[in-house]
Amino acid sequence: MPERKVTVVADVGLHARPAATFVRAAAKAPMDVWIAKPGRDPVNAKSILQILALDVQQDEMVVIKAEGDGADAVLDELAGIAGSP
Amino acid sequence: MTLTGAGVSPGAGHGPAYILTASVPEPPEDSAHTGGADAEKERALAALRQVADELEARAARLERPDDPASGGTGREGADILRAQALMAVDPGLAVEVEALVDEGVAAPRAVFSAFVKYRDALAGAGGYLGERVADLDDVRDRAIAALTGQPLPGVPAEPAPPAEPGGAPRPYVLVARDLAPADTALLSREVVAAFVTERGGPTSHTAILARAMGVPAVVGCAGATAIPPGATVLVDGSSGEVRPDPSAEDLARVAGVEKARRAALARAGESGATRDGRPVPLLANIGGPQDLDAALRHGAEGVGLYRTEFLFLGRRHAPDAEEQERAYRAALAAFPGRTVVVRALDAGADKPLAFLPPPGEEPNPALGERGLRLLRRFGDVLDAQLGALARAAASETAELQVMAPMVATAEEAAWFAEACRARGLRKAGVMVEVPAAALRAASLAAEVDFLSIGTNDLAQYAFAADRELGTLGDLQDPWQPALLDLVRLAAAGASEAARPCGVCGEAAADPALACVLVGLGVTSLSMAAAALPAVRAGLGEHTLEQCREAAEAARSAGGPGQARAAARACLPALDRLGL
Numbered sequence: 001m002p003e004r005k006v007t008v009v010a011d012v013g014l015h016a017r018p019a020a021t022f023v024r025a026a027a028k029a030p031m032d033v034w035i036a037k038p039g040r041d042p043v044n045a046k047s048i049l050q051i052l053a054l055d056v057q058q059d060e061m062v063v064i065k066a067e068g069d070g071a072d073a074v075l076d077e078l079a080g081i082a083g084s085p
Numbered sequence: 086m087t088l089t090g091a092g093v094s095p096g097a098g099h100g101p102a103y104i105l106t107a108s109v110p111e112p113p114e115d116s117a118h119t120g121g122a123d124a125e126k127e128r129a130l131a132a133l134r135q136v137a138d139e140l141e142a143r144a145a146r147l148e149r150p151d152d153p154a155s156g157g158t159g160r161e162g163a164d165i166l167r168a169q170a171l172m173a174v175d176p177g178l179a180v181e182v183e184a185l186v187d188e189g190v191a192a193p194r195a196v197f198s199a200f201v202k203y204r205d206a207l208a209g210a211g212g213y214l215g216e217r218v219a220d221l222d223d224v225r226d227r228a229i230a231a232l233t234g235q236p237l238p239g240v241p242a243e244p245a246p247p248a249e250p251g252g253a254p255r256p257y258v259l260v261a262r263d264l265a266p267a268d269t270a271l272l273s274r275e276v277v278a279a280f281v282t283e284r285g286g287p288t289s290h291t292a293i294l295a296r297a298m299g300v301p302a303v304v305g306c307a308g309a310t311a312i313p314p315g316a317t318v319l320v321d322g323s324s325g326e327v328r329p330d331p332s333a334e335d336l337a338r339v340a341g342v343e344k345a346r347r348a349a350l351a352r353a354g355e356s357g358a359t360r361d362g363r364p365v366p367l368l369a370n371i372g373g374p375q376d377l378d379a380a381l382r383h384g385a386e387g388v389g390l391y392r393t394e395f396l397f398l399g400r401r402h403a404p405d406a407e408e409q410e411r412a413y414r415a416a417l418a419a420f421p422g423r424t425v426v427v428r429a430l431d432a433g434a435d436k437p438l439a440f441l442p443p444p445g446e447e448p449n450p451a452l453g454e455r456g457l458r459l460l461r462r463f464g465d466v467l468d469a470q471l472g473a474l475a476r477a478a479a480s481e482t483a484e485l486q487v488m489a490p491m492v493a494t495a496e497e498a499a500w501f502a503e504a505c506r507a508r509g510l511r512k513a514g515v516m517v518e519v520p521a522a523a524l525r526a527a528s529l530a531a532e533v534d535f536l537s538i539g540t541n542d543l544a545q546y547a548f549a550a551d552r553e554l555g556t557l558g559d560l561q562d563p564w565q566p567a568l569l570d571l572v573r574l575a576a577a578g579a580s581e582a583a584r585p586c587g588v589c590g591e592a593a594a595d596p597a598l599a600c601v602l603v604g605l606g607v608t609s610l611s612m613a614a615a616a617l618p619a620v621r622a623g624l625g626e627h628t629l630e631q632c633r634e635a636a637e638a639a640r641s642a643g644g645p646g647q648a649r650a651a652a653r654a655c656l657p658a659l660d661r662l663g664l
Contacts, residue, residue: 007398007437009394009395009398011372015213015214016164016165016168017164017168019168020164020167020168020171023171024171027176044176044177046176047175047176047177047178048168048171048172048175049172049175049177049178049203049221050175050177052207052214052217053203053206053207053210053214055210055214059398083398083400085372085373085375085395
């Protein structure tokens with residue numbers, strides 16, 4: 001399955017505004033999208049509650065996965081959001 | 086009777102107490118639905134969608150500042166409400182609600198139970214996540230209230246009527262167990278004089294929104310909801326003191342302090358200086374062009390630390406020259422004729438970059454190849470950054486200064502200065518983050534144009550205490566006398582070499598510590614922009630001699646707590662101004 005590894009740059013980690021922006025973008029994707037910390041079980045990238053519980057801090061790496069038509073574009077967009085300050 | 090909590094938004098306020106105690110009751114555990122499961126599911130999901138729509142609508146109002154109902158919290162408030170709206174329509178939550186309804190559970194109870202798992206996960210994590218529980222509970226209660234037709238506990242829409250005919254309306258002191266951002270975000274200073282909650286911590290939304298509104302707030306204040314409704318309450322958002330039925334003298338004293346504090350903060354546009362006129366440039370720490378607005382708004386006299394990591398982190402390749410040049414030029418253009426200090430890329434084992442692979446495994450990353458050590462290994466990356474900086478500076482009037490992170494020796498300082506000069510950069514400096522650099526500051530300073538002390542890393546290396554470990558927080562306290570000794574050594578060494586020495590760690594953001602740093606010989610201070618007005622006000626009220634006395638008193642103390650108390654005793658205006 002195509003994936004992107006990205007380091008979260010924002011001060012607040014993947015919480016607050018970055019988490020909301022990320023979830024809104026993921027929710028638009030036609031296919032399932034998953035996000036995980038390396039080596040851990042993935043969670044639904046369209047769920048703000050699951051992403052908050054993942055508790056990704058600044059400078060932590062996440063792996064984002066999706067499969068199907070347009071998956072690369074979706075992953076590029078999501079990796080861009082996660083990697084923005 | 087005086088209550089005490091944590092002061093999380095400074096200033097003082099008083100007014101009649103408005104107590105919010107009502108809450109939405111938990112739906113009975115055994116409640117079952119009688120109709121079809123599909124209709125019941127739709128009813129539950131429709132209630133959640135309705136909550137999301139209401140929250141979105143409130144967020145939209147907050148982003149129209151000309152709307153008289155928009156309140157004082159603007160974009161920060163809107164962000165919080167939009168995140169709550171996403172919680173209401175969370176797909177994982179919907180799946181659980183549907184499963185419960187399929188088992189026969191009625192919609193209100195299904196909504197309640199579906200939230201439990203997420204609520205427990207957040208509460209168990211504690212800290213920032215634990216404080217999001219209040220946001221989640223509010224979404225849940227709104228949905229349940231919509232399903233059961235109950236009214237929600239409401240906040241006041243207007244201030245209390247005047248105490249006597251012809252008087253002014255009196256803003257309330259809003260007291261609650263916890264406040265929902267959906268309510269507080271739309272409040273304004275005309276309606277609320279202060280917030281007091283029994284729960285919550287410094288990162289609770291009450292705290293964040295109160296600071297955004299400029300309204301005093303005390304959180305974690307046990308017993309606050311027992312205050313009788315309508316009783317006058319005095320709230321000190323700096324000390325955390327909450328006093329019901331204050332005396333006339335209390336009110337007069339607090340009003341005097343508050344007036345002095347506001348007057349002192351209002352001088353934010355002036356240059357930083359001690360009371361007797363010694364200039365101390367007050368600069369902003371920034372993490373990218375997005376921080377420039379706040380820096381200018383709070384009266385920064387330049388940039389004292391531009392962290393350039395944001396351009397590099399999370400990339401597979403280094404950013405190209407044009408992108409770097411644009412990001413650097415934005416900061417230089419924002420401060421024409423002023424100083425902008427840019428720190429060369431500070432990467433290392435804890436901030437790994439695909440294009441700067443570490444030479445091997447590092448069992449002790451903080452002591453490994455990071456900062457300048459890594460830049461020497463990847464000279465092309467440093468050279469590209471210095472080149473982009475030189476091109477950005479060529480067309481701007483701001484004075485660009487470039488500094489290297491993680492420098493330990495004079496040889497490293499000389500190497501970096503040479504690299505800068507080879508690129509035509511006129512001002513090169515080094516950060517003092519390693520005790521060795523502080524001890525030999527004069528020989529480092531002789532090789533470069535300036536020094537800048539990074540107090541967080543200096544404390545980490547001086548006390549052998551990982552800055553990421555909360556349990557070692559005492560050793561990371563910037564008031565540790567040994568850390569102050571190192572700052573003094575660095576400043577004295579720089580002075581011997583006739584070079585300026587700034588501080589760009591968070592220590593500079595504490596108005597008392599800022600005075601102490603100046604007393605230790607530091608010549609400029611750089612901090613998060615929001616801290617600038619208070620530091621400028623504190624410094625402007627004390628002479629250089631008072632700062633030196635405070636520094637001496639702090640260094641003579643046995644520990645950080647005593648050092649802070651001893652220094653503040655030498656800086657009498659801080660308490661007078663509520664700083």
